[in-house]
Amino acid sequence: MTDSSPIPTNDTPNMAATGEAAAAPASSPATDGPPAGDGHSHDVIIIGAGLSGIDCAYWLLEQNPGCDYLVLERRQRVGGTWDLFRYPGVRSDSDIYSLSYPFEPWAKPGALAEGADIRDYIEHTARKFGIAEHIRFEQHVLTADWDSDSDTWTLGVEVGEGDEKRHESYRCRFVVFATGYYDYDRPYTPRFAGVEDFTGQIVHPQHWPEDLDYRGKRIVVIGSGATAVSLIPNLTDKAAHVTMLQRSPSYIFSAKQKQYLVPVVRKLLPAGAAHRVIRWRYAAQTAAIVHLTHRFPKLGRKLIRANVAANLPEDYPVDVHFNPTYNPWDQRMCMVPDADLFSGITEGSIEMVTDHIDRFDETGVRLTSGRHLDADIIVTATGLQLLGFGGTRLVVDGDEVKPHDRFVFKSHLLEDVPNFAWSVGYTNASWTLRADMTARSVANLVRYMRENGYTHAYPHLGDEPMTAQPLWDLQAGYVERSPDALPKSGTRGHWRVRHNYYRDAIDHRISRVEDSMVFGPVAPLGGSRR
Template identity: 50%
Template sequence: MGREHVDVLIIGAGLSGIGAACHLRRRHPGRTYAVVEAREAIGGTWDLFRYPGVRSDSDMFTLGYSFAPWTAPKSLADGATIRDYLRRTADEHDVTRRIRFRHRVHRAEWDSQLARWTVHIRREDTTETVTLTCSFLYACTGYYRYEAGHTPPFTGQDQFTGRIVHPQHWPADLDLTGRRVVVIGSGATAVTLVPALARQADRVTMLQRSPTYLLTLSSRDRLADALRRLLPARLAHRSVRWKNVLLATANYQLSRRAPGLVRGLLRRDAARRLPAGYDVERHFTPRYDPWDQRLCVVPDGDLFTVLSDGRAEVVTDTVDTFTARGVRLSSGQELPADVVVTATGLDLLALGGMTLRVDGVDVDLPETVTYKGMMLSGVPNFAMTIGYTNASWTLKADLVAGYVCRLLRHLDRTGTQIVTPVAPPPGPRTPLIGLTSGYVRRGVGSLPRAGTRAPWRLHQNYLRDLLPMRYGRLTDANVRFDRAGAPRRSSVDA
């Protein structure tokens, strides 16, 4: 019996993968496809992360799909509501039945003579090996390692008599009633956790090595509330989506062009929300400029509220050692703790850990260059989704999915079966993710690179990407279209 073949194989059933499948269903209803997901449920990050208070850091009018209106009351939504939205969208577009859960892709091999990928998959439930073939491979894996988060080794942690927890794998049985909790970290996860834990624990301390910029936003969108009463759901969704795109773009551009102004505005806002005399300079004034790292959103100022009423505190220092009863700092202060939460970040993992081979040659990902931020030089019939770092992930995911659908239609129209980005000439290369966050510095070297000029340069600008990605030419000197069985050419041949 021959191997099962589909036209398009989508890897991942998270936000990107569900969106990709929906776009494919809507624009290419006659094409065969399957979605393979290593975990046992839809949702990706939003199903994996179950720590208290988990929520979106972007508004759901842009983190949600362009074709599926966000109708829940809160614009900054909790994880459970986002999971429900993803499941409902998959069901409504008849995608759920095409998902094969507990299927982890290990490697994929391209054959130019056949114009197809052979994809090797391990079933996590049976350990059986499954092999599929496809004409187009679409990786919607994100770039985080799902198996474990980043936890640096701390001196003395073996002698700590309490419990150490990483948010990425939050224990369902953890009762914090009356407990003293130390959260190590200052990023989005820590900023989310502290107000949620303060509702349960006796005392919560956020221990940060250095401050992070915090942006307070309302969890509800007043314009959305008004427009929903006046307009059809889709039109209201589209209007608020565009408003939020423009505001986010303006925020980022102002931050990069006038960092001192934005730094001052954020600092004054923090001071206004905290008790008089609070050391804002020490605890809420980072050493870097806004958007060198992501701004952390504080819905309705909840973090400032628990700091102001004494249910939580911020300590800016470094860990010297764990002790039996808590954490001793470099300053000599000891923070008593029953539970220590290591909100110390995530690890990057390219393509979910899968490897690629093209005509018998292994693909060295860091040596490839991304074409329009979504394809890899020298790798045929392959796309991946890498969302924006300065705006909602789904804005870019929607553009990539639309572009893939256009590519597939172009292949049909021209009678070709293969599309391959041609490697650009040697020259400067830039990191795929242009942030200075710790998780980026640790792992960006394992990711593909970007160039310095279009179409190899990765723009972090939805407005700049929109027209070229949605309506621009598909043919240029940087991409090659071939028929199956054509003689194999070097990836640097034009």
Template identity: 45%
Template sequence: MEKDTRSDYDVIIVGAGISGINGAYRVQTQLPEGTSYAILEARDAIGGTWDLFKYPGIRSDSDLHTFGFPWRPWNEQRAIADGKSIVNYIRESAAMYGIDQKIKFRHKLLTADWRSENQRWHLTVEHNGEKKTFTSRFLFMGTGYYDYQEPLDATIPGLQNFKGTIVHPQFWPEDLDYTGKKIVVVGSGATAITLLPSLADKASHVVMLQRSPSYLLSLPSATPLDKLFNWLLPPSIATKLLRWRWLFAGWLFFNFCRAFPRAARSVLRLQTKRQLPKSVPHDPHFVPPYNPWEQRMCVCPDGDFYKALASGKTSIATGHIKTVTADGIQLTDPAAQKLNPRITSGVDMIVTATGLKILLAGGTRISVDGRPVDPGTKFLWKGLMLQDVPNAAFVIGYTNASWTLGADATAQLFTRIVNFMASEGVASCVPTLPDSEANSMEKRPTLNLNSTYVKKAMDVLPMTGDRGPWVARSSYYRDFWNAKFGDITDGLAFRSAAEA
């Protein structure tokens, strides 16, 4: 195949992870034939998060029936899949539709400047240490939501005193040997929940040390109903039914938790107590100080987390860290310390599973006619376009459902806008909010979670509002309908090529 040496495209997609590959499929199937596009990928592989993270047991905490692409259904019976399987799935999907031929690897986007004079994006890209320039009519940012280069700072007192191995899951060395080691995993989120049973296979003992607990939902890899669908129905029908079943079940459970938090607490408490070994008390280790789904729900497939606790090779500790010593951890509460002697001394390794550093657009410096844009001061139009920034879409998925659902809602709406602009003979569109309306708008967060890593990112993420097209997205059903049939002119200003 002849190598693509162009530098000007109709659409440039940034990122070859699940958002970028999905966006590419929508561009090449829903925009007119002949629409040119390229994918700029800073790394040298397809897969994004799932290729970057190498820590033991990495998996999705969303089911693959909804996390997978709607145009290439996940056809395995297990709903929760490991990272390697997800990477293979993404790569195979890209190759199946020729999307992999559109990727420019080791092309890191540094700056993106919209120029009104020719109504195009001018992009500065670093490739193998040299800078190159690309231009495009549209920009589609499928870069995810966190910093690939720098993790969230772990605020652990005295961590510098530790003489053993310290590792962050985001940068897990593939050759790290932890056989026979005594390990403390600091954290209580999805990563910590995944690491505990995975590390226990080789480690002598693993302790999950949490400042405060998270809600944990145990799900079967495949339910009896899933198996029945696969047994009775042709694959083409079974995969569609499974996708909608998992989608509806997740939507129903989320709304149940938010509408009836006390009842949801009781349901989760009952499920947890049924699976906990008698040696592990429910209180305080599984009593979060918030209601279900105020933070993202953690998932463990087939109860592997509880099975690891029952094995005796893992344990859980709850308390605030006073300081880290040369070979252990001291808690602020002496009673909690006494209950957890394994963390006091003899610790060989500390894993700081304390979250990700949120970053919009992969850190790209965005400007309009040379004027820098600060996303933290802007509102988000219908969950995908930044106020005052023309012809650009930013993929921000859901916090209460599979990321890909939100990514596809974004791609569907993006392609519809591009087609509308072509039919109307306009060259650019920009989300516009008058100062008087912006000043009276109630400012709301883009990500509706109260997790620490989300709170720390309030200043770098765009805002959402309390009305009109500035309201945050919250439901795939509503967003899918809106992408297909909703108003796409409210809040947008259009400009024809002749006005350039």
């Protein structure tokens, strides 16, 4: 580390002058009090080894050679979402070219990728760029405590599983939460009357049993979102019959897996350049579709319906099962590869039922219409529970920070919370498009702090009031159920969280690190930081 690092090394605290009087040395947080989880303080700790976490680690080192960092991962492998979900057919619900990293080409064919392949890709990337050796597994971060006297975070971590669990602490200057947005432990399951009467098996896709035997079984899948539409076609190869039971329809669109432009571009250009062109093309295509359907919702609805009808029998009641009450992209679109869901409906292995549940009984589900659905297995693909920052309790100088009380700045920094970033994706495009911008911005901020000798940085709104609005512009149930789970968006400038990749990309290029930010060195002993 150089003396301009925002993180003091264990024996050489950084006290570089920054235009103010140089700060006097503070006691090293790595040597005072109980030892950290690995015995010393780090420059940056990234929480989560999924798509976002590995992305952040790559750009952190790319812009800050020699940066001392760790990645703390709660699970036993890399992958995040793509390691957690292991139900049959789990796959991306956006094109893999924009979901993959811009610096590591995706080599496999097909626009929608299998979940296991995505996890392998994340692990390959972590190993290729030397990130894997910085990952610590089975590290569940429970608390994050900021101390302004030393400008450091102390992370309280539960390590291991079962009877071997122990508690340790890590210290760092900067923390990045790449933990996603939902609860890994508790998926959303409505309370169904009579559930205790059902004699079969009830499964939630988030906790799919590896030994579940559904061969020859009658399965009812409750739900109409991305999980249901990717799971159901993959159950038909073994199940006797599969019913998709939905309370109301979702927009579902068939996308061709075979690509024509991709192989041509790959032949004409080197792998890296080809990947960037393909990635840009898919990002542009998605942005154009979203913009068109938002601006002309009736046209969007008509085009989506035509896609569905073209893949179903002429007499099929499309408007009963595939005609949502909301406009396109008011909720996230469900993509199916090569019309696999529609093919199953046409062949008779999949039945669509749009109705309300009255109650469960011994042999299945009774609907309010009076119909009964026989089932040996019921799958509750009923959604997620929102959870900000992985459920970690945030404390700044003794005061707990509630996510919904704070505005988000530039979509990844939190109002008046020092040296803190959070990675979260788009609602209408691939997750990685924004996660990668966040990773670059964090790396750039850390570099700026190193070069200027700053040990803390945070966005400050000031005294001018600002109207709050939801972080996500979705009418999805999981968003509406938990309005206080996530930080809030403002309505102007960098405090407004947009879901427009290209506008964000332009802002990312031209915005300055200093905009609405407070910087400074650690305070002298007995002094005040602010």
